[in-house]
Structures are given as C-alpha cells and as structure tokens.
Amino acid sequence: MITFDKSKISWMFEGALQWDPQKIKTEGVKIKNCITDQFESYCKVFHPFELLKGETDSLVEKKETFGRFDLGYNVDEWTQVSWAGVAHKYGVYVNNEVNPKRFEDVFNKIGWPLNLSFPSEGYLPQSELNVLLLILGGGKVSEMIILQEPPHTIWKYNDGDDCQVANVTEVTNYFSENGFIGYLGDMAHKWLMFTDTDLSFTIVGGSKDLIRKIMESDLEALECTAMTRVDDFA
Numbered sequence: 034m035i036t037f038d039k040s041k042i043s044w045m046f047e048g049a050l051q052w053d054p055q056k057i058k059t060e061g062v063k064i065k066n067c068i069t070d071q072f073e074s075y076c077k078v079f080h081p082f083e084l085l086k087g088e089t090d091s092l093v094e095k096k097e098t099f100g101r102f103d104l105g106y107n108v109d110e111w112t113q114v115s116w117a118g119v120a121h122k123y124g125v126y127v128n129n130e131v132n133p134k135r136f137e138d139v140f141n142k143i144g145w146p147l148n149l150s151f152p153s154e155g156y157l158p159q160s161e162l163n164v165l166l167l168i169l170g171g172g173k174v175s176e177m178i179i180l181q182e183p184p185h186t187i188w189k190y191n192d193g194d195d196c197q198v199a200n201v202t203e204v205t206n207y208f209s210e211n212g213f214i215g216y217l218g219d220m221a222h223k224w225l226m227f228t229d230t231d232l233s234f235t236i237v238g239g240s241k242d243l244i245r246k247i248m249e250s251d252l253e254a255l256e257c258t259a260m261t262r263v264d265d266f267a
Contacts (some may be wrong), residue, residue: 157190
C-alpha cells in the first residue's frame, strides 16, 4: 500500500452536508451527511445479528451486554442471522431506515432473547466484506482508496492523513482482524462504501446496476437514496 494524496479524496464528500445535532430526532442524519450525494443509487448492507449455539431463545429482562465480543465467547460458537429473520420472529417493522433501536423497543416490552447478539457497530464482518469486494471489483483486481478514520467519522470529517491506495488483496488483509470500518472508494470514483462506530450497516453508493447486483447477492441489503436516514431515531 502507498500513501495517497489527500487532496484527491474530496469527491467522497462532494455535496455532503453537515447535520444539525439540535434536529437529530426530527430531521435525523442522512446518507448525504456521510458521503457524497452524486451517485445514481445507494444501499445499506446490514451487519448480521448472531445467535449463540447451544443457547435457548428464552426471553429475559434486559441483558447488560449485546455483542459477542463483550460476552467473550469464541467466534465459532456463533452463527449469523439476518435482520429480516429476527424482525419476522419478533414482529419488528423493517424498511430501509430500520435501526437497532426498533429491536430494543420491542425487546424492552417482550423480553430479550438469551441467544441473540446485536449486529457489530462500525465493523462489516470479513465474510461480508469479501462478497462485497467481489461485486464492487467485478472480479477484477483494481486499486482502491482506503480512508481509515477515527471513531465517529460520520459526525466530523477527517483531513485524509491516513489515506492509502491498495489492491483487493491488500484491502482484505488490512481489515482481516475485525472487519471493515471507515471509507473505501474506487480510484475511478465509480463507487464508495462507508461505515462507522455508530452504524450497524455499511453504506454503499454507486450506479443503479451496481446496487442492483448487491441487492441480488447473498448480502442482506436494502436500496436507499441520499436522503435515507441512518440515525437511530428514524
């Protein structure tokens, strides 16, 4: 990987607007507050829920921990499950602005499943990243821009000091430990993906055809626009 001229990442934020913290509950934070609004289409690729193998789905009072990293279990003891599957089982309404708070609101009423771990905030798992890279790269080995920013980049833009150029293999290795977080863009500006520590999904912007391919893949994704909200108050 090589260091990249940070002046050439401005396209990632072209048309992006700062959000108003005083209006987050009413107007929220939208995709165009996170990345450029110049793409034809967008989608959210959802980070999966997980079920602890051998544990029951008995409902209990609110758990103090939600993620498997907090619970300290080995990754092999968990199996991934979709938002749609969990939502169907427990009666949670799903659209392209669905967020973890909707599930929390339901579980606060009916109880929390013992075997359920909430999606990883800010990290797209390696397995999903690999599938997404195949779609984005079209099967070709192309160069990509990695902008690995500090937590809460959704709220404050970075100057690009940690921007690098990498190929598919280097990107995979770079995020091999915890999964993808930050910005990852095509050198030719054909697509851009982003997630952060407050998000349980990864935003992808690109052509309508590219987003369609993601929607038709095994990834759990919902089509969006630049005006789709990403905050937990939607």
